Amino acid sequence: MELTRPRGTRDFLFEEMKQRKQVESTLKRIFEIYAYQEIKTPIFENLSLFTTKSGEEIVDQLYNFKDKGERDLALRPELTAPVARLYMNEMQKNAKPIKMYYYGSCFRYERPQKGRFRQFWQFGCEMIGGKFPEADAEVITMAHHALNELGLEGFEIHIGHLGLLRGLLKEAEVDESTQDHIMGLIDKGNVEELEIYLNNTQIDNATKNILLMVIEMKGNSNILDAVKEEIQGHELALKALHEFSDLLETLDDFGMDNYIVNLGIARGLDYYSGMVFEIYVPKLGAQKQICGGGTYNLVETFGGEKIESTGFAFGFDRLMNALLHENTDLGISTSSExxxxxxxxxxxxxxxxxxxxxxxxxxxxxxxxxxxxxxxxxxxxxxxxxxxxxxxxxxxxxxxxxxxxxxxxxxxxxxxxxxxxxxxxxxxx
Missing domain, CATH: 3.40.50.800 (Anticodon-binding domain)
Structure with a gap:
């Protein structure tokens, strides 16, 4: 009988484990410098935790099963929903903001390909109850600090704000389901497909044109002046633009100026509500994104209070690929001295x-x-x-x-x- 590992999984030998443990310990050290504390959640959760957030269609992407008590369970596909569930179960009365970080494996039943596995790891954080620009700014600064500490070069932090896009669509009386679909198309980056879809909706031409213009805007904070001119009269979008401007000013106060304003970031998940950001390592090509996050309100989706949260997660495997691709010196010592x-x-x-x-x-x-x-x-x-x-x-x-x-x-x-x-x-x- 031939024994092989399951499809979409990997074995890590001594040297790789040294590298991964070194990166893990560096990230933990930096996160704790910012007063985040580590949590752990179960590897499997009730299936309803993920279908409530993402709909029944997500089941095809999950490792789900019934236990001996006929309960529907699933291996976690990500860690944001389990953290929201943990907050609702254990921490609602805690003083805000609550700063948490986590590191663990996740599972998705997808076709394995380069850079995508059925078992993968995420290292991330959530700040629950941080509702002002300084909370968002600190989270982005921490991600930047962590990558600098690891010695990664050539990464780019792209920051956007979904309030601009959602505000335009809401004022055009676009229903939430259609908004979510549009966000998904923007997240895919396929402008041609987006244009075709927009032309098949009842959205007025002026809103379509502004939307298509905004998602192409990319550069430094000066581009916000041009955006402001285009969205005059759209009060919800202008309010979001003002919030975004405050965030960028606060980032400057944190000494964080290494970012790119990119209003075409949508993150494709319907619970994101405000600031969003992604980190790319362009040299990795199609697998360039190593981190994603933003401001969201997931607790309310689960029937809890309306409370703003900000978080992000490094795709740990992508991060390792980036570090090894750059031949980054991780400062790994030998197993014995x-x-x-x-x-x-x-x-x-x-x-x-x-x-x-x-x-x-x-x-x-x-x-x-x-x-x-x-x-x-x-x-x-x-x-x-x-x-x-x-x-x-x-x-x-x-x-x-x-x-x-x-x-x-x-x-x-x-x-x-x-x-x-x-x-x-x-x-x-």
Whole structure:
């Protein structure tokens, strides 16, 4: 019987896991600097959590099943809905804003292709109850800060505001279902298909023309003046434009000027209500988007209070691809920094004692467990990438000393047993 992994999934070996853990720990550190706290939600939820948000048609994209109690469940396809459910269950009385971050795997029953898997990971955050421009600005700034900390180059942050588009359509008395469809077409970026659809609706030509003009607007904050001229008389769109202008000014206060105003961002999900942003790495081509987020009101969709939330998620797998594509130095250390090598069977017991002393001092240490000969030990230590090998010989032990070999320079030095831990600590810094 041939055993293979399920289609659309992956195995991660040692080196990849080191890289992923390093990126994960860096993101956690930055998010916590901004006072976000980590949460975990179940890998599976009630199916209704996702159909309430996205409609019954989403079932075809889910791993859903009945449990032994005939309850309809699904593996989570994303993490925003579970966070909203968590808030409603546990945190409605908490002081606002509530800052949360998460990291976990998600599942979608889609055709696997380059950059798209059936099991994938998201690292993201939600700020619930942050209803002013400074909340949106801080979230965008944090995403920018995290990518800078990872050393990623060549990324672009594109920011838009759905209130402009929704405002125009609402004033033209376009129903919400049609609005959602239009947003989906804008999100796909297919202007020709959008024009065909608009021409088959009852939307007046003036609104169509303004809409098509607005979604093509891209540049710095100065383009808002041109947009303002075009939407005069459209009060809802003008109000959204004013909010967007406040956000961009607040971003400047945060020292965040590395962004592109892109009014063609729609995010394609009907619960987004205001600011939206996406982060691209153009060199990745079709898989260039590594992050998406914005302001939304999902809690109300689930029957809760109307409360503004802002969040985003890194597609963790896309982010890893971007970092590796750029050959970014992630600062990954070897699995072990020191290897303790007994020269003979009589010094084997002492080697375990020395190894434990180093480990208790917080030094990553490997010790020979396979009774290898010295030549093979040194070859193995080289393959592990350790920096120091401690050779424990009978003669040295009689003198109360150990031989420390630097694996880069190949120099050796006799160190007293009492001093070896401090010596290793100092030599590794």
């Amino acid at each position: 020191v290897f303790v090598a007994p020269i003979s069977n009589s010094t084997r017991g002492k080697s375990f004692e020395i190894a434990q002393n180093l480990r208790n001092a917080g030094i990553s240490t490997e010790v020979d467990l396979a009774r290898k000969k010295l030549k093979k030990i040194l070859t193995y230590a080289d393959n592990l990438g350790v920096k120091k090998v401690i050779l424990i010989g009978e003669k040295d032990l009689l003198e109360g000393k150990l031989t420390v070999k630097d694996m880069k320079s190949r120099d050796q030095e006799l160190i007293s047993i009492e001093d070896v831990v401090n010596y290793i600590k100092n030599s590794l810094t």
